[in-house]
Amino acid sequence: MIVADQKPLNELKSLTRGGENVLVVGCGTCVTVCFAGGAREAAITASSLRMAFKLDGNSRQVSDVTVQRQCEWEYLDQIAEQVKEADVVLSLGCGVGVQAIAEHFPETWVVPGLNTSFMGMPTEQGVWAERCAACGDCILGLTGGICPIARCSKSLLNGPCGGSEGGHCEVNPETPCAWQLIYDRLTGMGKLDVLMEIQPPKNWRAARDGGPRKIVREDLRLAKEEE
């Protein structure tokens, strides 16, 4: 899932500056699961802003609403009326959600309430860790199912570097060394030979380096036309 983190209240105040009528829009998918921008967080953010505005002595209106998925037009249609009434929409969706609102409501000023951080998963209560960097050419089949692109600080294809110590990465003692994990897993399965293969330079064109990416599925487009 996409994991995000809330921006501090001061930044939210500054981002929504000038709007008399603020609409906080939560999202019911990834950011709900990581407790950053679901219905609950939208309501809390709205009341925190109301309180902050009151303390500052102004009477700005703040309301909140949450859609099932901010990144699909059909769910955004459901809140079209509320969005139109707002001077500023504070989206608690990920970066995709914020942009979907901007694209769908060209007249509306929309600002982000979250910092979209990474694609990952909860590893324990209250802890989320990065797992995939969407490189566009998945090599998990070479590394025993552990991603060195997202989880090695240097995205090495032929690790580990000389900074690996006691199972953690040189960059941060809290971060497991991805290549130690890969080594443990592959040797545990008797696959040292996989590790001995030299992986050639990666085709980064499939990643963001090739420019913004898009997937077109002609089969689905044809099926739609036939409907």
Place this chain on the structure above:
Amino acid sequence: MTTPTSGNGYLVGSNLERVLRANHFAVTAELGPPQSADPQVIKKKAALLKGYCDAVNITDNQTAIVRMSSIASGAIVIQEGLEAVIQMTCRDRNRLAIQADLLGAYALGMRNLLCLTGDHQTFGNHPNSRNVFDIDSLQLIQIVKGMRDEGVFQSGDAFSGPEPRFFIGAAAAPFADPVEFRPYRLAKKINAGANFIQTQLVYDVPAFARFMEKVRQLDLHKQAFILAGVGPLKTPTMARYMKTSVPGILVPDALIERMEAAGKPWAGKSKEEITKEEKKARADAYKETGIQICIELIQQLRQIEGVAGVHIMAIEWEEAVKPIVEGAGLYPRPMVAEKAVA
């Protein structure tokens, strides 16, 4: 060892290669470029090293701190009559920049190259920068070999005209984790095309001997020249810091105690009590012991089968190289003819 392919009977024919192929115990030393545009710093350091090593490693933004570039510093070192080992990390350049810089480095007379991954930028003085890591050190070795032996760029495009012929070096971290994999990773680097290896600092000789035993089992010492990394300890604090805070360096307690013992005459004096002169005397005593330990380490490392030389890293203390090389009986450095005898 890889078959020589140059007209001169060598793979490349650099002084370092000639010394190694003639079975002399090689000595390389490290030179850190300044954090300024001052060529005099390089010249001064070069003068301290001249005659005491077979080639000088020039670091590439070491520990991710911006310094004069390795290749530019290398050009100055060559003007001063020394041979350079250019260090190239994968942190700051993508495959285009690396290949372009290597063509230039060769054109400027550089003949040895050490291929490194590079310390992470968050350690340095621009921690907010973006890193590159388009390729890693193993892939860099392959690319340099491809340019040298096949005249092709990484893309596969062939180029006409002189190819950059580098004597290819790689690093080894014998004590980094996972320790059991380190000899195999070295094998990967040699398979990729490394001709010589410079290791991380060695202070624990028995641990290094165990690493070398595995290296010999894998026959790696016959496929590349292995130079053990050494460096003089400057103070007990530095020794303790390296032991606890630098990944992949083992410093035995006995060495730390020896360094501490050197400061005994001034022990028990508080910061306020100790005079300037006493401070200097203590610093000199530490340094002398550090150099002595380094000499002994070299003598012990020389006894290990498969160790072809040493790489002396006297960071910001180039003055130490002369007494170390002399003390270890490695002075004067050999002169080897430019043409190999068939």
